[in-house]
Amino acid sequence: MIATERKERAQLPLPAEGPSAERIAYLESLVSQARIAAAVFTQFTQEDVDRIVKAMVLAGLEQAQHLARLAVEETRLGVMEDKVIKNMVACEFVYNHIKDKRTVGVIRDIPERNVLEMAEPIGVLFSLTPITNPTSTVLFKCIVAIKTRNAVIFSPHPKAWRCCAEAVRIMRETAVKHGAPEGVFTCVESPTLPDNAYLMHHKDVGLIDATGGPGVVTAAYSSGKPALGVGPGNTPVYLEKTGDLNTAIVDIIISKTFDNGTICASEQTVVIDDETYDAALQKFAELGAHLCNEKETKLLERTVIDPQTGFMQPMAVGQKATDIARFVGLSVKPNTKLLIAEIHGVGREHPLSVEKLFPVLAVYRAKSVSEALKTCIDVNHAGGLGHTAVIFSRNEQVIREFGNLINAGRIIVNSPGAIGALGAVYNDLVPTFSFGCGTGGGNSTTDNVNIQHYLNIKRVARRTQNHMWFRVPNQIFFNMNAVENLSQFPSETTIIVTNPALEQFGHVDIVRRHMCPKTHVHVCIIPDAEPEVKVIEQGVEALNFYQADQIIALGGGSMIDAAKIMKLKYESPEADLEELAAPFLDLRKRVIEYPKGRAQRARLVAIPTTSGTGSEVTPFAVLTDKDRGRKVTLADYSLTPDVAIVDPQFVMSMPKGLTADTGIDCLTHALEAGVSNYASAYTDANAMQAIRLVFKYLPTAFAHPHDEEARCMMHNAACIAAMAFSNASVGVNHALAHAFGARFHVSHGKANALMLPHVMAYNAAVPTKFMPSPYTKGYIAHKKYATVADLLGLGGQTLQEKVEKLIAATEQLLDQLGFPRSIAELGIPRDEFERAIPEMVKAAFDDPSWRSNPRMPLMQELVELFWKAYEGRGTARLAAVQPQAV
Amino acid sequence: METNTLCLKIDANNVIADLKQAEESLDARQELALDFSGVTRIDSPGLQAVQRFGHRAEDKKTKVALRGVSVNVYKTLKLARLTSRFSFEN
Structure with missing residues (x-):
């Protein structure tokens, strides 16, 4: 780009006057021709355009000397012999680059991404060409435009107009002779600044390709049109x-x-x-x-x-x-x-x-x-x-x-x-005659401009079948006396993590009896509550002191969670628990990754003493940070215990209240995993079986605590349900229960029970907002509930009837277990509850549990669900009577 | 002036002449249908003829329906900003 162009074109954005009416009519005729040509061009095949391009290239090569001579005569710039070479490069080298490239229809198939790239022409281009490389630039742009099925209106530098017009004529006549639409290339006669400004702003011009100085580039980019502006260098x-x-x-x-x-x-x-x-x-x-x-x-x-x-x-x-x-x-x-x-x-x-x-x-x-x-x-x-x-x-x-x-x-x-x-x-x-200069040069690209810049590339993205997973511990031993299997796990030093009560009950002794005889066993007694940071630190200290090669977690969910975190810190001391608890949407795309390839210093064996949390097979652990007054939830499959021993002898003495609480926790896990957006055939099998076992055995385990079969089946049910939700996750019920339980100090099982019928009715109804999920096809939550109803033999003819019967059966079970059926029954005053609602809704919405819920909860819906739980009985069934239109 | 709709077939190889002939019917009718089902591709002169015909029909206030237009030709008419001048029937 040279100074003459700078001076002459610098004012392009602000021409003193617009073109005359007569001139506008002329410019409109050029645009009309180009628009018609571009429209016709869209019907051309790849073979059509390739045939035309080849003919144009040959014509350009034949006329290279003629055009070079004209350019030198007119512009008085440069070397004729070199301009011949430039013209030839513009034809031959560019042709060599583009001849086998697809620019029509499907231009690229990327099967591994399930994506097809397809070409869409731009339509009408308005192209400004420079004085320095006049004919070569025209030849280049014509060839690239035909290859991409676009029409071009040229506005050459006024001092290079004749040679450019001749180049345009040669290209147009050759192209049209070989089938290109009439009007595919036109050249503005004696172009002026107002002409250029008019065309730059014309609604039918799809792209401005301005090769020139800063004035031209600025004008092009200021026009509001997509533009390729290629300016000066140094x-x-x-x-x-x-x-x-x-x-x-x-x-x-x-x-x-x-x-x-x-x-x-x-x-x-x-x-x-x-x-x-x-x-x-x-x-x-x-x-x-x-x-x-x-x-x-x-x-x-x-x-x-x-x-x-x-x-x-x-x-x-x-x-x-x-x-x-x-x-x-x-x-x-x-x-x-x-x-x-x-x-x-x-x-x-x-x-x-x-x-x-x-x-x-x-x-x-x-x-x-x-x-x-x-x-x-x-x-x-x-x-x-x-x-x-x-x-x-x-x-x-x-x-x-x-x-x-x-x-x-x-x-x-x-x-x-x-x-x-x-x-x-x-x-x-x-190869190019148009250098993109990036943002440094006020351009949108640093590329050598070529066919890809003259195309709209469309991506046809097919729905992909995301990989799913089903991950559980390597070994699960279950049924009465399953603890005997401990003997097959050799260990020099084992730490048993448990609580004082379990040691008192003699459970620790039972475990000790079944371990390898030569194992040195140390017992780490911790409080029976959600583990605190300090407790974890003490446990890790013990593990390091004894150089333990096995950890046995004996207890309820809190105890097993504590052992999971101790193992994590024992094997990866650098792990930052606060950082690892960072929120995420998709486990596989999370920002914070858990330590990889850490040395397995200790085997983790989990022996649950309650039948509910299923922590023995889950990848989750909850930690309490008392200093900061918050809970930290960790989730990663590396936290999953290596071995689970689901032995009902450890739950035979569970109190009735705990039996009911943990049993309903188990049912909630299974029901939520069953309708989860991450549910699969693998998790469904577990969820359905767990639901069946709960409905069949929980009333007996509650009413007759010493019934061995009922205890055994409920213990299995908890583990089976946990396998389902470890892989399919839970839902909005857990989000609500966590928020409410934390605010009013209500046990997790009871909080779940208060929400459950209402959440089932909510999920079964037509969602206000669907949850985006690549894993599911259509909305099926109500159908899954109906399948559960069939499995339980509850009867009903329509989906709606079946859902209602399942909700009724759940309510009946809650009644049998003596659960309060409304939050009001807990003695929480209405005004206090109302005041707590905003905070609880915020906490529930922040809870990651609902991310896999089939229905996306709106804040207002969470408020309504809380109130339904407050009012209690009957409201769930009313909600479920909504029409099932999905 | 007749009010019943006359349908004229447009021959793919003779678009310009057929449209010229169709222009003669514009005076006599309020409604006219052009059967484009045989036209699978349209060139620049053909498109210009459609444009011209559209102008004439507008001048004469005759409603023109294009029948059986292929999707490729429809897209071409759309890009040439000609679809608003006609109604389309399958």
């Missing part, structure tokens, strides 16, 4: 001391003299290490460069750089070195290719440090790598951000450092900048 070159001097000097001369330096990616300032500086200059001189002395440099900079603006003078652009020398008044050899001037800094006080699109090159002697890199950064920031940079070096570390420091879309290594940046000649960059 290419720094680092000639590092390990670089091959012979290659470097020849490459720089090739690039800087190519078309008399009109390519904006060409070298502007070469920073040379002190060690090779003199040799490099000598080489330049040997190969035809004139090294300016101090006086000549002053003359040169005064002449070719505008002292007012600091930009290059238009008269110098694209001129030969000898012509510039003559104009400046320098005496040079007739075959001089390049004028080289030494600079000692970058910026306005060093005029030659800016972009110079003619064969004048600035050189800078750097005393160190650090100085060289800093100077390159300065040049890069003096008008070249995002564009191109060049390095000659054999030092990979320096190359990478250069790449890291310089903000350029193309960093060309050991090759000529201009031709290197065009791509496909010296490297494998995408």
